[in-house]
Amino acid sequence: MKSDEIKEAALKYFTLHGYEGASLAQIAEEVGMKKQSIYAHFKGKDDLFLQVLRDAKETELSTKLQYFGNVDAQHPETDLYGFLQLIIHLFQRNEQLKFWLRMTFFPPAHLEEEIEKEVLDIEEQVQAVLESKFQDWLDAGAVVGDTARTLTYAFLGVVDSIMLELVYGNDENRLTEKLEASWAVFWRGISQR
Amino acid sequence: MKSDEIKEAALKYFTLHGYEGASLAQIAEEVGMKKQSIYAHFKGKDDLFLQVLRDAKETELSTKLQYFGNVDAQHPETDLYGFLQLIIHLFQRNEQLKFWLRMTFFPPAHLEEEIEKEVLDIEEQVQAVLESKFQDWLDAGAVVGDTARTLTYAFLGVVDSIMLELVYGNDENRLTEKLEASWAVFWRGISQR
DNA sequence: CAATAACTGACGAACGTTCGTTAAATTTGA
């Protein structure tokens, strides 16, 4: 399917240069056609962008939910650390997560509202599933903390900081070091001793 | 000084729309002149951008270094938490920090190298002063952890996550909640008990 | 008067977009 090729190229350039910095001419050249031909598959730049956005959202959401669906939920230490590693793994070989992160934080102004809706949707779901896991662990005495929400927010903070390092990421060593540091302190902060 | 006004407007639009999304026409209109008049003060768009970047860098660096210079270094709990609050305060009423964050993570492609040099410079200095503080606290037994570097990285992770929330930031309550959550877990993770 | 800073006017280039056309593939109907 040719429109999938276009979306793939669009994903690449939107991620690399942002909405305004990516041109239809570039994208078209990547798939070996002229920019006008894109209009046979999409209504315009916004349409192309929003379709790429929704694909990325679906990938992001399903991957994360799937992880916590397949986890036995008895071992918070391995489950949570595994999630961080999953994020890193996804980020390094899945362009969509990079795209999602960039557009989440710096959306094109005229599409800000549209994007924010998608972001809130995904965030609520991830937060909800995480919070219920933390509640289970709290009830079982596997972790300690004020409330499940507190633990969720703190963990999401670790996730965010790792993602920032991934975006910035030129140094693989530094990433590992930061991951280990954040994780060590976080785990010590929520584990029973 | 008129060129300061131009830089101020440029800062605003670069922050809001990114390098490619900000136009000289917009910036000029903001200060009440035509875009061609900007060339009486700057060589071009890149020159304007880089001057704004260097101003922002200086503000960012001096503010952070100044904070740790004026801290008595006897009370890590208040010192570190105060730093987080400083970041929040700066971010909310200082456009330069927002600009710096955006351009750090998503620089315009053709200026990427230039920007990266500035970023590394500032990051090394902040990391160095933080690391020496943590070393002092470790030696005094005020905090516990593997190495000073580990603690530094973990704390910088908390800073990053707060900044991300600030960028994304539409909800003041959520920001406070996330700050409290991250801080509570972080502090429990490094404090003696 | 000299210098600085703003202006007007114009430039080539690139932008997203629309048009009309062509050639190939697919569907239709006798």
Added chain:
DNA sequence: TCAAATTTAACGAACGTTCGTCAGTTATTG
């Protein structure tokens, strides 16, 4: 079955607009 009709996908050319930039001219100011 086979020609006719329709759809699909790409194209070149051009649209109007905006972009950053440069040159020349007027206004301001000390």
